[in-house]
Amino acid sequence: MRIHWHRRDLRAADNAGLAAATDGGPVVPVFVFDNEVLAHAGPPRVAFMLDALASLREWYRERGSDLVVAHGDPIEELPRLAREYDAKAVTWGEEYSGLASERDAAVRQALDDVGVAREVVTDAVLHRPGEITTNAGDPYSVFTYFGRKWQDREKESPYDAPAETDLADIRGDPLPSISELGFAEPEADVPPAGTQVARDLLEQFCADEIYQYEQRRDYPDDDCTSRLSAHLKFGTIGIREVYERTAAAAEDASGDRLDAVEEFQSQLAWREFYTQVLFANRNVVTQNYKSYENPIQWRTDPEKLQAWKDGETGYPIVDAGMRQLREEAFMHNRVRMIVASFLTKDLLIDWREGYDWFREKLVDHDTANDNGGWQWAASTGTDAQPYFRIFNPMTQGERYDPDAAYITEFVPELHGVDPDLIHEWPDLSLTQRRNAAPEYPDPIVDHSERREQAIEMFEAARGENDSAG
Numbered sequence: 001m002r003i004h005w006h007r008r009d010l011r012a013a014d015n016a017g018l019a020a021a022t023d024g025g026p027v028v029p030v031f032v033f034d035n036e037v038l039a040h041a042g043p044p045r046v047a048f049m050l051d052a053l054a055s056l057r058e059w060y061r062e063r064g065s066d067l068v069v070a071h072g073d074p075i076e077e078l079p080r081l082a083r084e085y086d087a088k089a090v091t092w093g094e095e096y097s098g099l100a101s102e103r104d105a106a107v108r109q110a111l112d113d114v115g116v117a118r119e120v121v122t123d124a125v126l127h128r129p130g131e132i133t134t135n136a137g138d139p140y141s142v143f144t145y146f147g148r149k150w151q152d153r154e155k156e157s158p159y160d161a162p163a164e165t166d167l168a169d170i171r172g173d174p175l176p177s178i179s180e181l182g183f184a185e186p187e188a189d190v191p192p193a194g195t196q197v198a199r200d201l202l203e204q205f206c207a208d209e210i211y212q213y214e215q216r217r218d219y220p221d222d223d224c225t226s227r228l229s230a231h232l233k234f235g236t237i238g239i240r241e242v243y244e245r246t247a248a249a250a251e252d253a254s255g256d257r258l259d260a261v262e263e264f265q266s267q268l269a270w271r272e273f274y275t276q277v278l279f280a281n282r283n284v285v286t287q288n289y290k291s292y293e294n295p296i297q298w299r300t301d302p303e304k305l306q307a308w309k310d311g312e313t314g315y316p317i318v319d320a321g322m323r324q325l326r327e328e329a330f331m332h333n334r335v336r337m338i339v340a341s342f343l344t345k346d347l348l349i350d351w352r353e354g355y356d357w358f359r360e361k362l363v364d365h366d367t368a369n370d371n372g373g374w375q376w377a378a379s380t381g382t383d384a385q386p387y388f389r390i391f392n393p394m395t396q397g398e399r400y401d402p403d404a405a406y407i408t409e410f411v412p413e414l415h416g417v418d419p420d421l422i423h424e425w426p427d428l429s430l431t432q433r434r435n436a437a438p439e440y441p442d443p444i445v446d447h448s449e450r451r452e453q454a455i456e457m458f459e460a461a462r463g464e465n466d467s468a469g
């Protein structure tokens, strides 16, 4: 008997750890609710995870087996379960954050102590951290070269799901409810989880939208991205399966259509780039990746921070994004960049405040990607946006949501208002604003002033302007 410990791989198909487990007799699939992990989660993610677990359990049950669910510290639970099922080995897929690596080292030790073998495999990424390095063997801190090597490397094929005969004939306990785990129901409409849902999304995307991805991915109203992020985070679909389907889409394509498929694949490479950044620099979760001469003098401004969280800043594209986050536990990538830039460069508030809010609210929150995105926007990360190149939220809205269709979907106060007025909102006179949309807030800051102040703040941090900050 072997145990497979499911963590961020809530699927049976294309699961490297589960496939490895089937080599050693019947497999007991296990999931452990770990309070330390739950302490960092928010309601949308817990809801999505419970749905994914229910779907996985169903898959096992249809094959005469079950998912064993435990609640406690994996350091104690895995040796206990190994004893209970007389398992000789435990398999799992490697994870790369500091918290996960520390926990896994402790579980390894605990299993060693009771004489249970373990096998840890690469599962969540196509190329594990440390596999793609500079010629000197260092982790990359710039995406371009990493991305090229990533594209050129051969990719593993998907693993088969275990056969019914590979699975132990067992019965697990029921799954807890979200409130039993100590969470409120999410305020957002959380999308459904499970492998079939992820496969449908992938199929639909690769049948058509992938070929327009390069031209349309930046337009939030087009909704032409894959929406696979939460599935990739929780592993309801395997990365090899996703890549293989995109490679099949590339086979029939040439010219712009092929470029578009490659652009999509390059987002998968960004995911692995940020994973290796996190793996090599565990402290990026709380510290700037890039060092400045002096500490950046972020401002403390609870009122403006709250207005940002509530989508009440008076900058329409920012407010639409923040309200989409609350309503859907998701936000379009271009808009994530805009709201993150607004928090750090217009409100001059520390990126860590934004990261914490996203961590609580996003269904796809992933430590590596979220941190990478925030530090990029804050000009503190790898490949970061230069501190003096500051997004103008009005121009961004006009360029990427010209008809204000995305904005008005999430900001009903602006329904029926001329898109030109919407994009110029912060520059309109008070009377014009009152006439156009009396319920929608006035801008909470002046972008041009804040832009200057942001540049001063960064120049002071760079030691170029000692009188500022």
Ligand SMILES: Cc1cc2nc3c(=O)[nH]c(=O)nc-3n(C[C@H](O)[C@H](O)[C@H](O)COP(=O)(O)OP(=O)(O)OC[C@H]3O[C@@H](n4cnc5c(N)ncnc54)[C@H](O)[C@@H]3O)c2cc1C
Pocket: 217, 225, 226, 227, 228, 229, 230, 232, 233, 267, 268, 270, 271, 272, 274, 331, 332, 333, 334, 336, 337, 340, 358, 362, 364, 365, 366, 367, 369, 370, 371, 372, 373, 374, 377
């Ligand atoms: C401030 C900020 C915070 C972010 N937080 C997260 C997060 O917590 N979790 C997360 O998965 N992504 C995050 N991203 C990246 C990106 O916004 C999302 O991956 C994307 O919007 C998810 O939608 P999709 O699945 O339709 O993406 P698609 O465009 O269809 O991309 C396919 C997949 O590639 C990966 N990907 C795409 N863009 C990026 C990127 N820029 N960096 C790393 N991986 C990427 C994701 O796994 C995504 O599902 C963040 C970006 C920013 C600017």
